Amino acid sequence: MRLFTAALATETNTFSPIAIDIKAFEASLYAPPGTHPETPTLCTAPITVGRRLAREQGFTLIEGTAAWADPAGLINRQTYERLRDEILGQLQAAMPVDGVVLGLHGAMVADGYEDPEGDLLQRIRTIVGPDTLVCASLDPHSHLTKKRVGASTFLLAFKEFPHTDFVARAEDLWRIVLDTLASKVRPVMSVFDCRMIDVFPTSRQPMRGFVDRMMxxxxxxxxxxxxxxxxxxMAGDVPEMGTKIICVTNDRPEKGAQIAETLGMELFSHRGTFFPSQLDEKQAVVQAMAAETGPVVIADVWDNPGGGTAGDATVILAELMKRGATGVAVGTIWDPVAVQICMAAGEGAHIPLRFGAKSAPGTGAPIDGHVTVVTLVKNSEMDFGESRVPFGDAAHIRLDGIDIILNSTRAQSFDPSLFAALGIDPTKCRILLIKSTNHFHASFSKIATEIIYCSAGTPYPNDPARTAYRHAPENIWPRVENSHA
Incomplete structure (x- = not known):
């Protein structure tokens, strides 16, 4: 038995000014055949799980390229076509194969391609023919297009948000693949369009119970x-944006369609109740400073590099400085130029520095001050579940008693290890300011005495009812009150 696997993934915020080229993939993960590490990077878990199963069960696994870029704006057309054609060429050279198992994100948009994953899957289907198994795992923050469904034998997505289950879902993917090729099952997909767009953290109700019941x-x-x-x-302005249910059954399409619709309408009935309420920066800082014990985590939920923003907003930091907060650590503010300046100055240097708020309107004003360069680290990394996430060359600076991490590779604040990497003990801080919508919760909740979700500035299109979409569906909640009427 011969199986081909590869990964091509990023999440495209079509409103983000930060374009993606091949350098963005190289900074995060670009692994040609045979060079993928044993540790997965979120969407590449099908490769590492498949590698282990091939050793255990004795089938042949042909590995193609794995490429992942941290979320940002549109992918450069030549970059997408190069990576796509690289994988297609590897598949063509591997033929014949019994199946294709992919790690995809599902929210890619490239210049000239509103549905890159659909384009890739269709081209793969053309190569392998109509009867060969083709499947993929997806990030749930994706767009499920008819083109992708039509080209795939089946698709499945991570269940958890934070995405702590990416390895477990890759194992599900491979279980169905191997059972299919052993003629034990015949997977059939049924899809229901909920005609809504919302945020569904599984770290709280009602989504926690919904996911538990699905399992x-x-x-x-x-x-x-x-x-x-x-x-x-919601930051991907494409025609098939929205929430959908996938039910994969063992050759029971009518039953699958009924289950998908029932679950989808239940989800729709709870619309608008999933994501916790958010404070503005003034309320968040006052509440955090009033806490008797720490660390209190302030999550800058919409300046989230994991959603394609720069991660350089300074709105909350400026409010902390204005109110004289102490015992604060900030992780992180993206500013490659400021990092270079700190690297040149060296550890222990006292220098004038301007940093932050360079990427877009609505991110605040740059911070100016005389800072102390405390620690410098090349090629910094933090933990995220079973993977390691790079955040590039980084500088720990101190300004007015506040410890700030500047980084050169955009990455959201997944784990407290990002502070430890720069010599900061997060458990000894009164306040931790991080940039993440909800992925932080799995790890930071273990050390936080309180978590405050803060909506500050306008770095991200976070209100679908008001966002100036050009391509997204009109008949979708909350753009209309009842899209199923």
Whole structure:
């Protein structure tokens, strides 16, 4: 048995001014055949899980290129076509194969391609023919297009947000693949369009219970091979944006369609209740400073590099400085130029420095001050579940008693290890200011005495009812009150 695997992934915020070229992939992950590390990088887990299963079960796994770029704006057309054609050429050279197993994100948009994953899957289908198994795992913050569904045998998505289950879902993917090739099952996809766009953290109700029930249904009903919620990605202005349910059954399409619709309408009935309320920067700082014990985590939820923003907004930091907050650590503010200046100055230097708020309107004003360069680290990394996430060359600076990490590779604040990497003990801080919508919760909740979700500035299109979409569906909540009427 011969199986081909590869990964091509990023998340495209079509409103972001930060374009992606090949250098962005090289900074995060670009691994040609045979060079992918044993540790997965979110969407590349099908490669590492497949590698282990091939050793254990004795099938041949042909690895193609794995490429991941941290979320940003449009992908350069030549970059997408180069990576796509690289993988297609590797597949063509590997033929014949019994199946293709991919790691995709699902929210890519490239210059000239509103549906790159659909384009890739269709071209793969042309190469392997109509009967060969083609499947992929997806990030739930993606767009489930008809083109992708039509070109795939089946698709499934991570269930958790934070995405702590990317390895577990890759194992689900491979279980269905191997059972299919052993003629034990015949996977069939049913899809229901919820006609809504929302944010669905599984770290709280009602989404926690919804996901738990989906997993119970998978365990209890032998007809159900997989259930997934495609959350959608509100910063991706594409025609098929929105929340959808995938039910993969063992050749029971009518049952699958009924299950998908029932789950989808239940989700729709709870619209607008999933994401916690957010304070503005003034309320957030006052509440954090009033706490008797720490660390209090302030999450700058919309300046999230994991959603394609720069991660350089200074609105909350400026408010902390204005109110004289102490015992604060900030992780991180993206400013490659400021990092270069600190690197040139060296550890222990006292220098004038301007940093932050360079990327776009709505991110605040640059911070000016005389800073102390405390620690400099090349090629910094933090933990995220079973993976390691690079955040580039980094500088720990101190300004007015506040410890600030400047980084050169954009990455959201996944884990407290980002502070430890620069010599800061996060557990000894009164306030931790981080940039993440909800991925931080799995790890930071273990050390936080309180978590404050803060909406500051306008770095991200976070209100679909008001966002100036040009391509997204009109008949979708909250753009209309009842899209199922």
């Amino acid at each position: 119970a249904m998978e365990a209890d009903d032998p007809d159900i091979l997989s259930l997934s919620v495609i959350h959608g990605f």
